[in-house]
Amino acid sequence: MKLGFSPADEAFRAECAEWLQAEMTGEFADIRGIPNLCDAIPRRKEWEQRLGEAGWSCIGWPREWGGRDATIAQQVIFAEEYARAGAPNRINHIGVELAGPTILAFGSEEQKARYLPEIAAGRQIWCQGYSEPNAGSDLANVKTKARLEDGEWVVNGQKVWTSLAHYSDMIFVVARSEDGSAGPKGLSFLLMDMDQPGIEVRPIRQINGEAEFNETFLTDARCAADAMLGAAGEGWKVAMALLAFERGVSTLGQQMQFRNELDAVIDAAKANGKAAVPVIRQKIARAEIGLRLMRYGALRMLSGTDLAAIDGAALTYKIQWATWRRDLGELGMEVLGQAGEVASGDHYSWPTLPNLFLFSRSDTIYGGTNQIQRNLIAERGLGLPREPRGQA
Incomplete structure (x- = not known):
C-alpha cells in the first residue's frame, strides 16, 4: 500500500x-x-x-x-x-492513541462498550502504568503483583513516570499475576480506576519546573476480574502491541510539532543575527534534513498494512527522533546564548526553546533509552545474538 x-x-x-x-x-x-x-x-x-x-x-x-x-x-x-x-x-493522548486502540484490538465487546465511548467523548483521561523503579527500559522486570481475590484483582506495587496521573481517571497497569514467573511470562494487563483509596499519586518535579510525571503507589488497589485486557499471563503480548500503536499515526503529528520547534530556532537565529554564522546555518540545515528524513521514514512505516506489528522501521524510529530532538534543543540554546539562561518569573525568554532544551534531554531516556533501542534494533530487527544477561 x-x-x-x-x-x-x-x-x-x-x-x-x-x-x-x-x-x-x-x-x-x-x-x-x-x-x-x-x-x-x-x-x-x-x-x-x-x-x-x-x-x-x-x-x-x-x-x-x-x-x-x-x-x-x-x-x-x-x-x-x-x-x-x-x-x-x-x-488524553494516552487514552486516545494507546488505551483505545489496544482495547479495540484485545477487548471484549463489553469492555469496548464500557471504555471506548467515554474516551472518545473526552470524559475519561488515561495514564500508563508500565515503568517501575527497577523496570524502566527493561519492562519485563516488572515487580508489581496482582492476585485474584473474591472476584477482583488486588494489585500491590509502584509505578513511576506515570504522565499526568494526577489528572487521570483511569490507568492501565502491567502486573505480575503468576507467582514465581519471571521476564515477560506471567504478566497481565489490567484496566484500573484511579479514584480509589488504594492508589496514591506523588508528583515528580522536573528540571523545567513542571510536574508532568508522577510516582504511583498501589496498595491493595482493586479492579474487577473482567477488567483484564486479554488473557491472564498474556499481558506482555498486549503491552507490546500497545507500544506498536505508540509508533503509529501520531508520529506525523509529532513531527509537525518538531517543525514548529525548528521554525522557532530559525526565527530566533534570524532575530539575533546568528543565522549569518556559518556553523549555525550548517546545523540548522542538518536539522532540516533530519526532520525530512523522519517524515519519509514515518510515511513508509505507515504504508504497512499491520500497524500493530513492530517492523524494522518502527524499531529505528524512537532513537531517530529522540536523538534529533535532543540535538535541536542544544541548537536552540546555542542560538539563544545567554538569553536562553535568563528567566523572568515563570517565563523564559523565547519560551519554547529553553523548555525544549530542558525537556528534550529526557527524550533519549523515557520510552526506552537509546542504549536499549540499539539492543532492540540489533536483536529484533537484525537478528543478532542477544546480549549476555546476568541471572537475577
Whole structure:
C-alpha cells in the first residue's frame, strides 16, 4: 500500500483545517500554542470534550465507537493540521492513541462498550502504568503483583513516570499475576480506576519546573476480574502491541510539532543575527534534513498494512527522533546564548526553546533509552545474538 493524498484527502484536509483554525482563533484561542503540558488543565479537558462532540477526537476508530473510520492518510492529515493550527498537546493522548486502540484490538465487546465511548467523548483521561523503579527500559522486570481475590484483582506495587496521573481517571497497569514467573511470562494487563483509596499519586518535579510525571503507589488497589485486557499471563503480548500503536499515526503529528520547534530556532537565529554564522546555518540545515528524513521514514512505516506489528522501521524510529530532538534543543540554546539562561518569573525568554532544551534531554531516556533501542534494533530487527544477561 502506498500512502498518498488524493483529491478527496485534500478536501478532508481543508475540512479539518477550517474547523481547527476556527476553534483555535475562537472559543479556545486562550490555549492555542500552550507549550507546557501541565498548563490550563481544566480548559484542556474542555477541549478534549469539544473534540469528542465534533467527532475529531479519535477519527481512526470505527464509527460505532465514536470515530470516523478515517483512512491512514486522513489520520496523518488531521495530525498534521492539528499541529499546524497550534492546538494544544492532547492531555488524553494516552487514552486516545494507546488505551483505545489496544482495547479495540484485545477487548471484549463489553469492555469496548464500557471504555471506548467515554474516551472518545473526552470524559475519561488515561495514564500508563508500565515503568517501575527497577523496570524502566527493561519492562519485563516488572515487580508489581496482582492476585485474584473474591472476584477482583488486588494489585500491590509502584509505578513511576506515570504522565499526568494526577489528572487521570483511569490507568492501565502491567502486573505480575503468576507467582514465581519471571521476564515477560506471567504478566497481565489490567484496566484500573484511579479514584480509589488504594492508589496514591506523588508528583515528580522536573528540571523545567513542571510536574508532568508522577510516582504511583498501589496498595491493595482493586479492579474487577473482567477488567483484564486479554488473557491472564498474556499481558506482555498486549503491552507490546500497545507500544506498536505508540509508533503509529501520531508520529506525523509529532513531527509537525518538531517543525514548529525548528521554525522557532530559525526565527530566533534570524532575530539575533546568528543565522549569518556559518556553523549555525550548517546545523540548522542538518536539522532540516533530519526532520525530512523522519517524515519519509514515518510515511513508509505507515504504508504497512499491520500497524500493530513492530517492523524494522518502527524499531529505528524512537532513537531517530529522540536523538534529533535532543540535538535541536542544544541548537536552540546555542542560538539563544545567554538569553536562553535568563528567566523572568515563570517565563523564559523565547519560551519554547529553553523548555525544549530542558525537556528534550529526557527524550533519549523515557520510552526506552537509546542504549536499549540499539539492543532492540540489533536483536529484533537484525537478528543478532542477544546480549549476555546476568541471572537475577
